Structures are given as structure tokens and as C-alpha cells.
Amino acid sequence: MSGNGEWPLWEVFVQPPGGAPFEHAGSVHAVDAESALQNARDVYARRGEAVNIWVVPTVAITASTPEDQGPFFEPGNDKPYRHPQFYTSPRGVRV
Amino acid sequence: MQETEFDARIAAGETIEPKDWMPERYRKQLIRMMSQHAHSEIVGMLPEGNWITRAPTLRRKMGLLAKVQDEAGHGLYIYCGTETLGIDRSELIDQLLSGKAKYSSIFNYPTLTWADIGAIGWFVDGAAIVNQTMLAKASYGPYARAMIRICKEENFHKRQGYEIMATLAAGTPEQHRMAQDAVDRWWWPSLMMFGPSDKDSPNSAELTKWGVKRKGNDELRQRFVNLSVGQAKAIELTLPDPALKYNETTGDWDFGPIDWDEFHRVVRGDGPCNRERLEARNAAHRDGEWVRQAAEAYAAKHAN
Numbered sequence: 012m013s014g015n016g017e018w019p020l021w022e023v024f025v026q027p028p029g030g031a032p033f034e035h036a037g038s039v040h041a042v043d044a045e046s047a048l049q050n051a052r053d054v055y056a057r058r059g060e061a062v063n064i065w066v067v068p069t070v071a072i073t074a075s076t077p078e079d080q081g082p083f084f085e086p087g088n089d090k091p092y093r094h095p096q097f098y099t100s101p102r103g104v105r106v
Numbered sequence: 107m108q109e110t111e112f113d114a115r116i117a118a119g120e121t122i123e124p125k126d127w128m129p130e131r132y133r134k135q136l137i138r139m140m141s142q143h144a145h146s147e148i149v150g151m152l153p154e155g156n157w158i159t160r161a162p163t164l165r166r167k168m169g170l171l172a173k174v175q176d177e178a179g180h181g182l183y184i185y186c187g188t189e190t191l192g193i194d195r196s197e198l199i200d201q202l203l204s205g206k207a208k209y210s211s212i213f214n215y216p217t218l219t220w221a222d223i224g225a226i227g228w229f230v231d232g233a234a235i236v237n238q239t240m241l242a243k244a245s246y247g248p249y250a251r252a253m254i255r256i257c258k259e260e261n262f263h264k265r266q267g268y269e270i271m272a273t274l275a276a277g278t279p280e281q282h283r284m285a286q287d288a289v290d291r292w293w294w295p296s297l298m299m300f301g302p303s304d305k306d307s308p309n310s311a312e313l314t315k316w317g318v319k320r321k322g323n324d325e326l327r328q329r330f331v332n333l334s335v336g337q338a339k340a341i342e343l344t345l346p347d348p349a350l351k352y353n354e355t356t357g358d359w360d361f362g363p364i365d366w367d368e369f370h371r372v373v374r375g376d377g378p379c380n381r382e383r384l385e386a387r388n389a390a391h392r393d394g395e396w397v398r399q400a401a402e403a404y405a406a407k408h409a410n
Contacts, residue, residue, distance in 0.1 A: 017194055017195060017196050018402075020189070036255075037182075037183055037186045037187070037251075037252070037255075038186040038189070039182070039186070040195055041401075042401045042402055042404070042405035043404075043405040043408065043409075046401060046405075053179070054179050054182050054183070057172075057175070057176070057179065057259075058259070074125070076125060077123070077125050077126045077127070
């Protein structure tokens, strides 16, 4: 943003109190990891929303692509026997 | 082909994510709308920041300081959402500083008295909540998620403003007059915040077709009026509109005509504070240059 162009982008993940998993909150620009963490706290945790924060360089993230969606996730979709509804139990019994 | 698929996804209420295919026009319109929204949050700090040092009590000062800090945060949420559409943050900032970008014209009005801080929280943030609650269901995921985050925080803004107004209105006759004067000046510009009537709004139809906007400008404006009437009455302040009248048939409060000439004048740059706001924003950016340089020098030193 000054002489050297855009500062690196960092993705911010915050963990809410109560043992919930980390969740993507947004992103910040910062010169280094330390200031990214401080910026993330100021931007995404002003009201005790977080007990932990991760910042990750955006370029370090490998993500699936929208074109992948069908074939990439298919192995999960064609295995109904992974769900409890696939199995039957005698009438009137709660399993 | 892709466009048909895209339209079908919109029709099915699916959320569009950054890497999904989207029509160029959808991308352009979102960049325009989201960046204007982000700029508005940033410029919105200026009329209120003006009063931080003059807040009447420590309690008020803490509240206002926290609100202004939130506005900075809200600007950053939306900038980061806008960047997912493939535009750089620096380009967005340049557009604001050069005067090329637009922002909500409400922030080109001056804050003359402390009561204006109350009126801004009550009306301007109140109107923003009505609008942003609708945008929290926008078809573009990053925008909708930023709106959800903002809506959670913005209620505090409205309540601190309304409390300021209620306190002044229940105070001395002079304080009551001050509150009424702020209501008189801020009411109509707040109604203009929803934008021109749908039939005169060039972007509305397209944004509605794509599920970015889920309700029309007029419907949102009406909702804001309906909410405000009772709130004004409760603290014995009068909304400056002699035509305001309850409509038994529709269940809405009918209101008088809006001065759209004034709206267009302010949007074009001839509002009371357009130049001052842009100068203040540029000065703040210039004055922060040494901080950015120091941060870069520090990072460079520690990189080795």
C-alpha cells in the first residue's frame, strides 16, 4: 500500500469459546504473520468472539475448485451405507 | 450455457462463491456495490469522529469510540469480500482517495451539534440495519457473510444513538430543541439512503434479478418509516413531515415526497461536506504513511 505495492493477504480463522471448531472469518492484509495476527484480532474479535485465532497466508491454501465438485466429491455421494438410514431395524424398536 | 446454469443456481437460492463461474456483469455490479458500501463505512467514521473529543461524558465517549472503531472494521469486512471478486485492495483505496468512487451521500452532511451523533445512530444506522438485514441474504457468499457479521454489531450503534436522543429529548427545553433540530435535519437524508424509487433506479432491477437485493428500495424505505414513527413518538420528538399519516388499508405510514433533486445534487458532489470528507480521508492516508513504512521496514528486517 505504500512504495512496495500490496501487502500479503492472510486468511483468518477464529475459534469461538466453548470448544467449537475454528471457522473462517475473513481476511486481512499485513506485512508479516505477527501483525496479521494483531490485525485479525482487531478486525474479527472485538467482542470476545474468539479464544484462538489462526492466520494463514492466502497463497498457502490449496482448495478444491468448483469444476471438481461432481467427480471430486462423488465417492462420498454414492455410499448410502455410510448413513444410519441405510439400515433397518424391527418395527417399534428404538435403535 | 454457463449463464443458463448460473441463472438456475440463482433461482434455486444457491450461494455463489468466489471461484464459481459468474457473468462479468454480475462481477462488475458487485464490485461497484460492495466497494461503495465499504467506502461508506470508512467515510462514515468522519462525521462521528469529529465528536469523539467533545462527547459530553466518559460513557458517551467510550460508546462513540467503539462505534467508530466498528465502522472501520465493517469497512474492512466488505473490502475483503470485494477483493474475492478479483480487485486489489490498493485499487479500491485509490478509487476512494481520488474521488472516483462513490459512497453513501448521507456522510456529506455536517454534524453540527452533539444531538447529530444521536440522530446518526438512530436514523442512519437504523436505515443501514434495514438495508443490511436484506443484504445478509444476498446471492454472493462473501457479501452475505460480511453482512451477517455487521448486522450482529450494528444494533449497538442504533441503540447508543437512540439513547442519546431520548436523554436529550427528556432534558431541558434547550436540549429538547437541540434533539428536534437534529431530527429535522437528518430525517429526509436518511430516507434518501435507500436510493431512488425502484422505477427510477437503474441498478435495482439487475441486482434483484441476480438475488443480490431481495427487496426493493421503496419497500425497505417504508419499513424504516414504519419503525421510526413509534420510536419518535415514544421520546416525544416529531418527524418533520406533515404528510405522515397512518394508512388503514396498507397498515403503513404514508409519507410526503422526497426531494430527489437534493439527493442527486449531493451524489454529484455538491453536498455540504463532499470536499471536506475527501480531503480528511486523504490527509489520514498521508499521515499514516510513516506507519506503513515502519511496518514494512520491520518486516524486512525480521525476514532475514
